[in-house]
Amino acid sequence: MDERIRTILREYGQLPLEVDKIGDDDDLYQAGMTSHASVNVMLALEDEFDIEFPEAMLAKGTFESVAAIRTALGELIGA
Amino acid sequence: MRTGTALRVGADVVVIHQVAESVDRFGARYLERVYTEHELRSCTGSPASRNASLAARFAAKEATIKVLRPRDHQPDWRSVEVRRDAGGWCTMALTGHAAALADQAGIDELAVSLTHEGDMAAAVVVALCHAEDETIDHGALPALDAFGRKN
Numbered sequence: 001m002d003e004r005i006r007t008i009l010r011e012y013g014q015l016p017l018e019v020d021k022i023g024d025d026d027d028l029y030q031a032g033m034t035s036h037a038s039v040n041v042m043l044a045l046e047d048e049f050d051i052e053f054p055e056a057m058l059a060k061g062t063f064e065s066v067a068a069i070r071t072a073l074g075e076l077i078g079a
Numbered sequence: 080m081r082t083g084t085a086l087r088v089g090a091d092v093v094v095i096h097q098v099a100e101s102v103d104r105f106g107a108r109y110l111e112r113v114y115t116e117h118e119l120r121s122c123t124g125s126p127a128s129r130n131a132s133l134a135a136r137f138a139a140k141e142a143t144i145k146v147l148r149p150r151d152h153q154p155d156w157r158s159v160e161v162r163r164d165a166g167g168w169c170t171m172a173l174t175g176h177a178a179a180l181a182d183q184a185g186i187d188e189l190a191v192s193l194t195h196e197g198d199m200a201a202a203v204v205v206a207l208c209h210a211e212d213e214t215i216d217h218g219a220l221p222a223l224d225a226f227g228r229k230n
Contacts, residue, residue, distance in 0.1 A: 014097065034093075035091075035137075035141050035144075036093055036094075036097060036098070036101070036137055036141075037097070039101070039109070039112070039113060039156070040097075040100075040101055040104070040105070040109075043101075043104075043105045043108055043109060043112070046108075055155050056152070058152075058153055058155060059151055059152045059153050060149075060153050061151065
């Protein structure tokens with residue numbers, strides 16, 4: 001799952017550094033991901049994992065790190 | 080208990096071609112997830128003109144969220160709406176969680192200014208807050224005397 005998340009971040013995160021150098025718990029917003037890029041990441045994750053993020057999960061924290069995204073996907077895929 | 084007034088300001092910039100890429104890649108899902116029907120009706124013209132207008136509206140939404148200062152749950156993008164007046168100027172309209180955050184902050188009025196130039200769109204949002212004294216961040220708005228000097 002992590003590699004699929006990182007592939008999406010690489011393509012849609014608009015990050016100014018290599019995704020491979022970002023740790024699981026590193027803050028993606030501090031790393032340079034904009035709010036607009038996070039929308040694209042969200043939509044791409046929905047496509048990749050065939051899920052839909054409910055409004056309640058649209059907190060900034062949901063997409064703030066690889067680990068946070070993995071946790072959110074786990075909740076949705078496991079639901 | 081006395082009440083007072085404070086200002087909050089939020090600003091944001093958005094790269095227009097990134098909005099164009101989102102429209103191309105995700106189409107209606109992107110548009111309908113982020114923008115209201117009114118906003119989509121307001122953004123017309125050539126693709127370049129429409130994308131610039133959409134980017135400015137996204138910047139206004141983000142600027143407004145900065146003003147609202149959500150602690151955890153972020154408002155739905157569509158609950159922060161740019162309303163275009165028939166006269167050409169824009170105002171902000173809040174619903175749902177965004178409206179609740181504004182109410183909690185004592186925000187009575189929001190003013191917005193949108194602009195775009197080249198590949199960048201930007202927005203500035205100013206909020207006028209009425210709140211009890213202890214909830215106002217006086218450090219952000221120092222009291223001035225009649226000559227504009229800090230007291």
